[in-house]
Amino acid sequence: MGRDHLESIVEEVMKQMSEKNTSSEVPIGVSARHCHLNKESLEVLFGKGYELSEKAPLSQPGQFAANETVTIAGPRGSISKVRILGPLRSAAQVEVSQTDAFKVGLKPPIRQSGDIEKSSPVTIIGPKGSIYLEEGLIIAQAHIHMSPQDADNYKVKDGDVVEVTVKNPQREVSFSKTIIRVSEKYQLEMHIDTDEANAGSIRTGEKGTLKKVEPSYV
Amino acid sequence: MGRDHLESIVEEVMKQMSEKNTSSEVPIGVSARHCHLNKESLEVLFGKGYELSEKAPLSQPGQFAANETVTIAGPRGSISKVRILGPLRSAAQVEVSQTDAFKVGLKPPIRQSGDIEKSSPVTIIGPKGSIYLEEGLIIAQAHIHMSPQDADNYKVKDGDVVEVTVKNPQREVSFSKTIIRVSEKYQLEMHIDTDEANAGSIRTGEKGTLKKVEPSYV
Numbered sequence A, B: 001m002g003r004d005h006l007e008s009i010v011e012e013v014m015k016q017m018s019e020k021n022t023s024s025e026v027p028i029g030v031s032a033r034h035c036h037l038n039k040e041s042l043e044v045l046f047g048k049g050y051e052l053s054e055k056a057p058l059s060q061p062g063q064f065a066a067n068e069t070v071t072i073a074g075p076r077g078s079i080s081k082v083r084i085l086g087p088l089r090s091a092a093q094v095e096v097s098q099t100d101a102f103k104v105g106l107k108p109p110i111r112q113s114g115d116i117e118k119s120s121p122v123t124i125i126g127p128k129g130s131i132y133l134e135e136g137l138i139i140a141q142a143h144i145h146m147s148p149q150d151a152d153n154y155k156v157k158d159g160d161v162v163e164v165t166v167k168n169p170q171r172e173v174s175f176s177k178t179i180i181r182v183s184e185k186y187q188l189e190m191h192i193d194t195d196e197a198n199a200g201s202i203r204t205g206e207k208g209t210l211k212k213v214e215p216s217y218v
Helices: A005-022 A039-046 A098-104 A149-152 A194-199 B003-018 B039-046 B097-103 B149-156 B194-199
Strands: A023-031 A034-036 A054-059 A064-073 A075-087 A093-095 A120-125 A130-140 A143-146 A161-168 A173-183 A190-192 A207-211 B025-031 B034-036 B055-056 B066-073 B077-087 B093-095 B121-126 B130-142 B142-146 B161-167 B171-184 B189-193 B209-213
Touching: A034 A064, A039 A130, A054 B025, A054 B149, A064 A098, A075 A098, A075 B130, A098 A130, A098 A194, A098 B066, A098 B194, A143 A161, A143 B142, A149 A173, A161 B171, A173 A194, A173 B161, A190 A194, A194 B097, A194 B171, A194 B194, B025 B194, B034 B066, B034 B149, B039 B130, B077 B097, B097 B130, B097 B194, B130 B189, B142 B149, B149 B171, B171 B194, B189 B194
Parallel strands: A023 A190, A034 A075, A093 A130, A143 A173, B025 B189, B034 B077, B093 B130, B142 B171
Antiparallel strands: A023 A207, A034 A093, A054 A064, A064 A075, A064 A120, A120 A130, A143 A190, A161 A173, A161 A207, A173 B171, B025 B209, B034 B093, B055 B066, B066 B077, B066 B121, B121 B130, B142 B189, B161 B171, B161 B209
16 A cells, blocks of 8 residues: 555544544633532521522522522631522532642542532531531532533533543643533533642633543544 | 455554554652742741751652741732752742632742742741742642653653643543653652642552653644
8 A cells, every 4th residue: 555545544534533523612610619508507507597698690590609608617627708509409518629628627529519428528617507417528520511402512411421621821631531411401611620720720711622532432 | 445444444543643652651749839948048037057957858869858847928818837848949939839829819820940030929938037039939830850761761851741641530630731851860750739639639659641642643
């Protein structure tokens, strides 16, 4: 086989590979440490009949940052002014970074939001009381919220794990265990925590490139 | 061209590509925030004629963590117990993470150690005095120390930029702007800061995979 022939075949193969490895941009939102409460925990922390008040809407429809904050604590320390996100859920849950976890001396697993079974215990302190969650402290796994229409566009489905690369003038990082979460109610946005953001000098609003590597090429 | 023929060619091309992208493991060390001093700054902070005392040797030959620590400060706050690394250098320099930089309210650039021209100012406070560095605060760029022999093995040279991937059970991150630093006096080790470590759940002693991507395939 001549060199020209080989080169043209290689070009075609590379083209086909790049088409199978679909690439697309996704906007990024940086999630600071925060807390979700249920009705029972809200009433212990803030008093009977208390209701959260909205400070600002979040990117996901219906979600909001509340004016209320709590202190979280563990055996090595505490962190104050941890924002509560609304609306209320069925179970209380606290999401922190690994940096925060070291500070309070706890060992939360890396999980999807809501998956708190056998996660870390944590103490939450409010103005009217305190609760000790036997489980509920996690580090959030990087994830991308998207609608079914977005999922079609990106050729991914709920639960898929993709790699997202974010390039900056001085840092370039890839997060290879980013999970896809699909729902009609989701607005397209990748969520990373403050450790991941700082490791890549990433600010909310910047964009990453999603790459779905076909299993046959992994 | 038949399907079998195409597949065998693809296999050969993939094999050749993987050979050109040389891959190898490198041990990782996580660098916490630290401070390098020169003779003048040491004497202002600790007193005339003061000398650093060694607490523990570092992985790089001749380098050590001193028993002495300082406080660093900026317009938004301070961080105490910042370890001094010895021996003394020709210029004082402080290396922090982006997380630390937000805490003290300063904006250090991402630089190689020693490259402090027009970097951020920072205040250093010791038991006998305080100094205000007009430049000297940086965030260290991820880098790999290696000997000329290691460089031959990895097929890289001083100043090359490589990608290093670190896989953990739950997080997998790649640092694509990792710089190669070669010297006869260097021991093989990749240095990342605490933000990069926490973003990948990486501890000192774990290993990353170095990948030198040939320019023709970038």
